[in-house]
Amino acid sequence: MKILVCVKQVYDSPETLVFDESTGQVTFGPHTVFRMNRYDEYALEEALRIRERLGGAVIDAISVGPARAAKTIRRAMELGADHGIHVQTGDIDSPGAFERAHLIAAAARGRGYDLVLAGVMAEDDMESQVGPLLAAVLEYGCATGVIFEEISGNGREIAVEREVEGGSRECLTLALPCVLTIQSGINTPRYPALSHVLRARSSELECIAASSLAVPPPAQSLVRILPPAQGRKGEIIEGTAVEKADKLIHILREHSLLPRQGA
Amino acid sequence: MSGRFFIIALHEGGRIQEETWELVSFARRCCAAGPVMMVLSDEGSIERLAGELAHRTGLDVVGLAGSHLREYSAEAYIRTLVPFFRDASEEEEVHIAAAHTSRGIDFVPQLSIGIDACCITAVEDVGEGSFIRSLHHGRFRAEVRADRAKVVITVLPGAFAPEDIEPGKPGRIRIVPAGDISLSTRSRGTRAPVHANMGLTRAEVIVSAGRGLGGSENIRLLTMLSSLFPKSALGATRAVCDQGWLDYSHQIGSTGNTVSPRLYLACGISGAIQHLAGMRNSGMIVAINTDPHAAIFRTAHYGIVEDLTTFIPLLVDRCLKRG
Numbered sequence A: 001m002k003i004l005v006c007v008k009q010v011y012d013s014p015e016t017l018v019f020d021e022s023t024g025q026v027t028f029g030p031h032t033v034f035r036m037n038r039y040d041e042y043a044l045e046e047a048l049r050i051r052e053r054l055g056g057a058v059i060d061a062i063s064v065g066p067a068r069a070a071k072t073i074r075r076a077m078e079l080g081a082d083h084g085i086h087v088q089t090g091d092i093d094s095p096g097a098f099e100r101a102h103l104i105a106a107a108a109r110g111r112g113y114d115l116v117l118a119g120v121m122a123e124d125d126m127e128s129q130v131g132p133l134l135a136a137v138l139e140y141g142c143a144t145g146v147i148f149e150e151i152s153g154n155g156r157e158i159a160v161e162r163e164v165e166g167g168s169r170e171c172l173t174l175a176l177p178c179v180l181t182i183q184s185g186i187n188t189p190r191y192p193a194l195s196h197v198l199r200a201r202s203s204e205l206e207c208i209a210a211s212s213l214a215v216p217p218p219a220q221s222l223v224r225i226l227p228p229a230q231g232r233k234g235e236i237i238e239g240t241a242v243e244k245a246d247k248l249i250h251i252l253r254e255h256s257l258l259p260r261q262g263a
Numbered sequence B: 001m002s003g004r005f006f007i008i009a010l011h012e013g014g015r016i017q018e019e020t021w022e023l024v025s026f027a028r029r030c031c032a033a034g035p036v037m038m039v040l041s042d043e044g045s046i047e048r049l050a051g052e053l054a055h056r057t058g059l060d061v062v063g064l065a066g067s068h069l070r071e072y073s074a075e076a077y078i079r080t081l082v083p084f085f086r087d088a089s090e091e092e093e094v095h096i097a098a099a100h101t102s103r104g105i106d107f108v109p110q111l112s113i114g115i116d117a118c119c120i121t122a123v124e125d126v127g128e129g130s131f132i133r134s135l136h137h138g139r140f141r142a143e144v145r146a147d148r149a150k151v152v153i154t155v156l157p158g159a160f161a162p163e164d165i166e167p168g169k170p171g172r173i174r175i176v177p178a179g180d181i182s183l184s185t186r187s188r189g190t191r192a193p194v195h196a197n198m199g200l201t202r203a204e205v206i207v208s209a210g211r212g213l214g215g216s217e218n219i220r221l222l223t224m225l226s227s228l229f230p231k232s233a234l235g236a237t238r239a240v241c242d243q244g245w246l247d248y249s250h251q252i253g254s255t256g257n258t259v260s261p262r263l264y265l266a267c268g269i270s271g272a273i274q275h276l277a278g279m280r281n282s283g284m285i286v287a288i289n290t291d292p293h294a295a296i297f298r299t300a301h302y303g304i305v306e307d308l309t310t311f312i313p314l315l316v317d318r319c320l321k322r323g
Helices: A038-054 A067-079 A097-108 A130-138 A194-202 A241-254 B019-029 B043-057 B074-086 B104-114 B198-202 B216-226 B238-242 B308-322
Strands: A002-006 A009-011 A017-020 A025-028 A034-036 A058-065 A083-088 A115-119 A141-152 A157-163 A169-175 A178-182 A206-209 A220-226 B004-009 B036-041 B061-065 B094-099 B118-126 B131-135 B140-146 B150-155 B173-177 B186-191 B205-209 B232-236 B263-267 B284-289 B302-305
Touching: A002 A038, A002 A130, A009 A067, A034 A038, A034 A067, A038 A058, A038 A067, A038 A115, A038 A141, A038 A178, A058 A067, A058 A097, A067 A083, A067 A194, A083 A097, A097 A130, A097 B118, A115 A130, A130 A141, A130 A178, A130 B104, A141 A169, A141 B074, A141 B104, A157 A178, A241 B302, A241 B308, B004 B019, B019 B043, B019 B094, B019 B118, B019 B150, B036 B043, B036 B074, B043 B061, B043 B173, B061 B074, B074 B094, B074 B104, B094 B104, B104 B118, B104 B150, B118 B140, B198 B232, B205 B216, B216 B232, B216 B263, B216 B308, B232 B238, B284 B308
Parallel strands: A002 A058, A002 A115, A058 A083, A083 A206, A115 A178, A141 A178, B004 B036, B004 B094, B036 B061, B061 B173, B094 B150, B118 B150, B205 B232, B205 B263, B263 B284, B284 B302
Antiparallel strands: A009 A034, A017 A025, A141 A157, A157 A169, A169 B186, A220 B140, B118 B131, B131 B140
């Protein structure tokens, strides 16, 4: 069985993002730390568990991004992926979901993957699109938000449970090959084993220039980045920590939300 | 926006999902002329579902019917919808909207590839011929424009008010047989939630933790704070449950419990849309977070920028001292 896991590199914390009002661009501040998208960590872990269950499966990890994304692919190999593929986007820092899905599809086509796993969404763009777009481009079946999977039917199909609103689960069986987007909590991602770390250090990544892959023109364009919508006119309670505590206690008592203690 | 505009009404257990009525007001905001409601189901229930849509919205309804649509699957929806839209010419502008729910986000991106459309997800506002969605944990919004004549959209639940129901003339109904398509996906039904928590839905006060809590050792801070309130319970974001700091029965959000207590104390919660979906109707929301730009402060009635590991003990202490 051949498994492809899509891993995206994201910033560790949105607090290091810098918004330039004159250009309307969001850039990464100097202290930005990058890491693997957490949802993709669950996807990778699930792939590793499938390999342990079935034996003989081969896991490729793929990422689309600039030079720094190589670190996230290496991380996937440290965790146990057999092979790393980097679709290099050069100066383009973060292509959209549509481009990303088409680039992964172009790189994956002809390699005979039985199963493609990705996180349910990326923490930065929160589009939840790459997995199902990729499935449609490759003409694979697809299930999103997967919280349980079990390969059955002599490796020809996979039973999955999708987590839906309120925590209910939709149960379905898909034919392989297919794409699953993995919901967090399906497993507990492991730490890298030393043997894998050493092997990852000496393995070469397969690099493919995004410009060498034939993909359709973008389906959408960014008009501009905006500050967040002014939501509720909530009150920020100011003062020293003690004053803030006292003001909050006062507000809660005024609304009969906090009883007097010892009363 | 010109061209045809379709609203896909999702349903579960014979009931139209509530987000559908929000899509009607989204369509109006897009200035769509005469949006058409669309519903997919089997022959046994299609007329009743289409009838409900026609009566409640006064809009025309297309019902696509086939035995393969008895239960939801992305494959059934795509293989029905793609041929339906195939008759539209390449240049014809068509907008198709569905709710950004676990099902909407399951089939909509796949549909977009099948009809060569642009796909925009989690839309929460409308611009001049453009759509607005949040990114970067709600710190920024992106205004995006479609570069295809066809656009499929998922609309964030709660972003638009449900359209007032007009008891005027019901819309016309057209039932279209979608054939009986043999699917490679087999639906095996729905399982009830494993982690429903009645204590949480009955609590008057919920003290809830996000990733900003820092670790399971700080759960005691929440317990300390909640002990000030009778009828209180502990809640958490999905991230906190994924980390194992609290079990999933405490999870609040789109895939967890939905709550509306009198008071919701959000401690170290950034305010991701998936979490807000489960608690936005709380009576009073108070947020404590070190990050002054956290999205939660735009949902909260009161915000406090402090480190909760020092602030909660102080708050409890002041409360006990003042009696």
